[in-house]
Amino acid sequence: MRTYLVGGAVRDKLLGRTVVDHDHVVVGAHPEEMLALGYKPVGKDFPVFLHPETSEEYALARTERKTGHGYHGFAFQADSSVTLEQDLARRDLTINAIAQDEAGHLVDPYGGKRDIEQRVLRHVSPAFVEDPVRLLRVARFAARFAPLGFTVADETMALLQQMVRDGEVDHLVPERVWAETRKALSEAQPSAFLRVLREAGALAKLFPEIDALYGVPQRAEFHPEIDTGVHLEMVLDMAAKLAPGNDLIGFCALTHDLGKALTPKEELPRHVGHEHRGVEPLRALAARLKVPAEHAELAELVCREHLNAHRALELKPATILKLLATLDALRRPERLDIFLTACLADKRGRLGHEHDEYPQAAWLRHARDVAAAINSAPFLEQGLKGPAIGAAMEKARMEAIEIAKLELKF
Template sequence: MQIYLVGGAVRDKLLGMPTQDRDWVVVGSHPDQLKALGYQQVGADFPVFLHPVSKEEYALARTERKTGQGYQGFSVDFDSRVTLVEDLARRDLTINAMAEDEQGQLIDPFNGQADLNNRRLRHVSPAFREDPLRVLRIARFAARFQHLGFSIAEDTQHLLTSMAESGELTHLVAERVWTEMARALTETTPSEFFKVLKRANALKTIFPELDRLFGVPQTMRWHPEVDTGIHTLKALDWARSHSADLDVLLATLCHDLGKGLTATHILPSHRGHEQLGANLLPAIAQRMKWPNGPAQLAEIVARYHTLCHTLTELRPATILGLLKNLNAFRQPARVEQFALACRADFYGRSGFEQFDYPQSALLIACASACATVQATPFVKQGLTGRAIGEAMDQARIEALTQLKRSWP
């Protein structure tokens, strides 16, 4: 039995980056032998074992053979005769197909170290195309390493396009797509994930509502970058540079989806895009299996983000209505999430980096002012039921009126 460190841990070590998780491959063994040594078996598709002390994952060396469509259309062989090179050959990218033995020696049968040095993302073998999920995985790695100068090798880019055009992506399980997209949103440059999919003609299959934003014009006065798709990805990268909150990042990505439905004859104006986009999102979230929290914030931001932009022009009663729609008094953190997504929308415009955006701080101040209003004094006055809520709302409007007087 031989044990090798594999995958991302080897790659990140060579890049001089901290290692998050370490994965191991066991060659020349079988499940009963590992169980006898105290390893705990997990996983249903093929045996993966947790080390009795470190709890790190140890997988038996395996090969895979395509037997059907989609992510699950594989038969797996983890016979003890499977070699390390055979196991590495089934991996996606050369930079992920390296191993290190127990003496620290590098095993690199597919020249992954050279691709690391050349900042190239390259597929290991033609077997790459057998798993359509790898189109998303390579896009995610592009988002992770773009800031280091990585790019996708030309032959690999052609392969991604071929896979997308084959129709195989339609067989992907929604939960797996969401997992990859959610991870991509929190990578260093999340826009690169969607750019890679767009270049490969895969975005129209994965997220057609986002894909159709590209080429849709906006008024140059407010959007010097003009293209709605470009604006959306600029906003996303700005949001990621200020937060790793998945809810905020997804909401930023989805805030202008309604602009893809604007009637051609009114372009580049987008009157009513807020409601159009918000109305799209429940069905999108259901189709793509998004969790409730991110999906809810995405719908709220799509529907109300322009109100935040015009906050200083709104009446106190309108501001209170916005806060209620944000559920600010039960979920106060939602206000900060909403405000950050609105800031990202503002700064996702070419040249707007030089301007201030006080609206987000002002909205948070409005929520704080309203939060000082409590029910207790009105109960003591003898009010009951709906009358308490009405009295509290009136007190909140008065607090907002007073606050607005201090605004520049």
């Protein structure tokens, strides 16, 4: 029985990154031996155990064989005869197929250390094509490691394209697509996720609403990058910079401009009303991928209202108050913060505008504070009842916003 540290822990050590999870593979052992040593079984499809003291994962070395389509179409063999090299061979990328023994020596039969040094994402074996989730994983790893200079190997991209042509991607279940997308939106450069999927031909199948944005022109005086797809990539990366690891803001950024793909050709490069046109495709995407309700709701608010945020300094107090009410910002101020961060990412996600000031955010937060300071107590003392209280509070809030705007000289 021999134990090895494997996967992301070894990879991240070699990259000088913080190691979060320590996963191990056990060679030459039976499940009964693991149980006798106090390990707790947790694996459903194959033997995985938790260490009795550290709770780290220890999986018996295994092989897998394709038996059908999709993520679940595999048969597994896990017994004491499976070698470490066989276990590493079933992994997706060479950088994830490195092991380290208890003495600290690396076992690297597929050149993962070399690919780390050369900054390449490369598949381990031709069996890569058997699992469609791997296409999404490669795109997600690209989003994580693109800032370090990693690119997808040409031969691996060819396999991704083959998987799309062969229809393997059609067997991806919505839950896995969303799970990998959510992780990608939490990475440092989410635009790389879109670029890999697009080059592979998978973006059009999995995210047709997003793929449709590429090649759609915008007015150069506002969007020097011209292409709406390029703008979306810039907004995604700006959102990741402004709110690292926040997939909720990332999803709002991802879907904020879907309406631009539906602008009539004769109106291009202007996009009047795109904020309203984008609601239907956003709802379709969210429903198809079974996106969490909070993500879908806030993304729709950003889609519909981001232009109001951009012109907040020109809005009348009544419109400001209506926007705050739409966001439910008086009761839930964190929603305003999420909304404004996504809007700031949109503002700065343009060529040459990466450092633009955005006083609209400070103004809307201040308007929210002065409006929230108005409560019902003085109106109750005046003897007002029922709807009259609400009307009086609304009027007082608009007046407070107007006064604040004059004081701040907006």
